Amino acid sequence: MGVTVKQILEDKFFKKCEVLAGQRGLCRKVQAVALFDAPDGYKWLKGKEFIVTTGYLFQENEGLFEDVIRHIYQHNGGALGIKIDRFLKKIPNRIIDLCNELKIPLISLPNDAPWIHIINAVNAVAINKYILQIHNGMKNIVDLQYTEKKIQKIVRDLSKEIEKPVVIYDLLNNKVYPMPDQSCEEFVKFSCTELWEPSISYQKEVICDKLKIYRITNLDEEGHKSWIMIPIYIKDMMVAYFVVWEPEEKIDYYDLFAIRLSLTLLIYLYEQIYLMHSIEGKFQDDFIQELIQEDKKDKEMIYRKAHKLGINIEQRYVCICIYQDNKRLCLYQLREKIFHRIYQMFPKDKTLFGLLDENTVMILYGMEESFSTKQMQELKNKCSGFIEALENDIVDSNFRGGIGHTVAHMIAIKESYIESVKAIEIGKYFYPDEKIVLYKDLGPFGLFRVEAFQQEDVHGMIEDILPVLQQEDKTILIETLRIYLESESNYNVAAKKLFIHSNTVRYRIDKIQQLCNIDLRNPMERLKLQIMLRFINVLDT
Numbered sequence: 001m002g003v004t005v006k007q008i009l010e011d012k013f014f015k016k017c018e019v020l021a022g023q024r025g026l027c028r029k030v031q032a033v034a035l036f037d038a039p040d041g042y043k044w045l046k047g048k049e050f051i052v053t054t055g056y057l058f059q060e061n062e063g064l065f066e067d068v069i070r071h072i073y074q075h076n077g078g079a080l081g082i083k084i085d086r087f088l089k090k091i092p093n094r095i096i097d098l099c100n101e102l103k104i105p106l107i108s109l110p111n112d113a114p115w116i117h118i119i120n121a122v123n124a125v126a127i128n129k130y131i132l133q134i135h136n137g138m139k140n141i142v143d144l145q146y147t148e149k150k151i152q153k154i155v156r157d158l159s160k161e162i163e164k165p166v167v168i169y170d171l172l173n174n175k176v177y178p179m180p181d182q183s184c185e186e187f188v189k190f191s192c193t194e195l196w197e198p199s200i201s202y203q204k205e206v207i208c209d210k211l212k213i214y215r216i217t218n219l220d221e222e223g224h225k226s227w228i229m230i231p232i233y234i235k236d237m238m239v240a241y242f243v244v245w246e247p248e249e250k251i252d253y254y255d256l257f258a259i260r261l262s263l264t265l266l267i268y269l270y271e272q273i274y275l276m277h278s279i280e281g282k283f284q285d286d287f288i289q290e291l292i293q294e295d296k297k298d299k300e301m302i303y304r305k306a307h308k309l310g311i312n313i314e315q316r317y318v319c320i321c322i323y324q325d326n327k328r329l330c331l332y333q334l335r336e337k338i339f340h341r342i343y344q345m346f347p348k349d350k351t352l353f354g355l356l357d358e359n360t361v362m363i364l365y366g367m368e369e370s371f372s373t374k375q376m377q378e379l380k381n382k383c384s385g386f387i388e389a390l391e392n393d394i395v396d397s398n399f400r401g402g403i404g405h406t407v408a409h410m411i412a413i414k415e416s417y418i419e420s421v422k423a424i425e426i427g428k429y430f431y432p433d434e435k436i437v438l439y440k441d442l443g444p445f446g447l448f449r450v451e452a453f454q455q456e457d458v459h460g461m462i463e464d465i466l467p468v469l470q471q472e473d474k475t476i477l478i479e480t481l482r483i484y485l486e487s488e489s490n491y492n493v494a495a496k497k498l499f500i501h502s503n504t505v506r507y508r509i510d511k512i513q514q515l516c517n518i519d520l521r522n523p524m525e526r527l528k529l530q531i532m533l534r535f536i537n538v539l540d541t
Helices: 005-009 062-074 093-102 115-137 144-162 182-188 192-196 253-280 285-291 299-308 331-345 373-393 410-425 439-447 455-461 463-469 474-486 491-498 502-516 523-533
Strands: 018-021 032-035 049-053 079-082 106-108 166-170 175-178 202-208 213-218 226-234 237-246 316-324 351-357 360-367 399-407 436-438
Touching: 005 115, 018 093, 032 115, 049 115, 062 079, 062 093, 093 106, 115 253, 144 166, 144 175, 144 253, 192 226, 192 237, 202 253, 213 253, 226 253, 237 253, 285 299, 285 351, 285 360, 285 410, 299 410, 316 373, 316 410, 331 351, 331 360, 331 373, 360 410, 373 399, 373 436, 399 410, 399 439, 410 436, 410 439, 436 439, 463 474, 463 502, 463 523, 474 491, 474 502, 474 523, 491 502
Parallel strands: 032 049, 049 079, 079 106, 399 436
Antiparallel strands: 018 106, 166 175, 166 237, 202 213, 213 226, 226 237, 316 360, 316 399, 351 360
């Protein structure tokens, strides 16, 4: 961030100060204050400091005085302030000429001014400058659109002030707010996930633990470029990442202050956005329940409600059901976390959602036309991310989801709803490792009734292999049969997968056929067995 020497001297605290030399260097930047009263202290100057000294070391050592001035010049120092009449009664002409030549401001400081007052005065000039700039730009936050413009303005103003690229990765609205400059394009290509947990070798340094400000340094790249990462939380929900790039030099004290102040403003603005989402994102429990009622719908009433909600009822929709099976949890008590994640993952203008009961979320997702296979896969991936986020947010939760087909308009959404429920209930047997299942993936099994997949019905379905389930070594036998069928009835292939001898496989399969009186040479019998094995875990055997 920083200020110029000229801006510092314009402050009322420095009115009594006099520029003794180096007037042409008043435009030099100052980003910190440093005290110098040790013979070799100047060697640790970093650059852009306003250096203050009593001059005690120079009273009989003009050579040291000259070395200090040259060091300030070589390291891009800001200015040298010295208490004249304290030890030095007069500045040597050679030093005056050197300061003029190198454009290093040499400033007389009041003898009675304590160091802390000088330091505070310089810091106040820099800090107040940015506070006034922010204050003048941040007024009358009214609506979301205007709030987004304010976010853009904060990014632009901060980037200009600290002379570094700044990016906001907005998780709440799925947007990226980069500094409006081409120099930022190379950074925006990275996702916030890649920046927060890079795949390259990196070092993470805590700059401010309470505000969760971190510096991440790329150890694989020459020069070890780094960036500042600040996650923004609202009500324990991460809503954005605030990123400051350090392509050449790291941020300094004043930069960090500007970043902190900008962070405060961003948190305030995101609270506005979050509140607006809370108002606009009310759960439409009653409305979606009316859409899937068994009795004849009052279409006129549904049309009126849809119009009031700003919903295009003639649009094509797909139903997504998300089910949570931990009976100790109640989704009615977790509405805020659910709606936050829904709007983080799904476009607000295409999404309507509500709770069917304490365990089921129903989402209606709109589109212009029927989804292609690729688009349905993309929606499935989006829903998987949604479930993963919910399970991270909600302790001890276990979610599964189903997606139906698209329907021509919202009135017909019940058809897609039934398909999504089937995808959950039937899909858990055929795709036990999948968190989200498409109805179309069930194939002919989608024709089954969900009620048929209850324990009593499944018990009858697998009656033919019950004798195997009554054996002490049932687990080994069932696993051998499953691998044998998956290996296309090849004993040698099955043996390799089970890490046993092929004769052992042959013995176990013969035992199963004797117990169940089944013919594994019959393709239909093999198919039936493969399906039956999917439902073994339903029974408490």
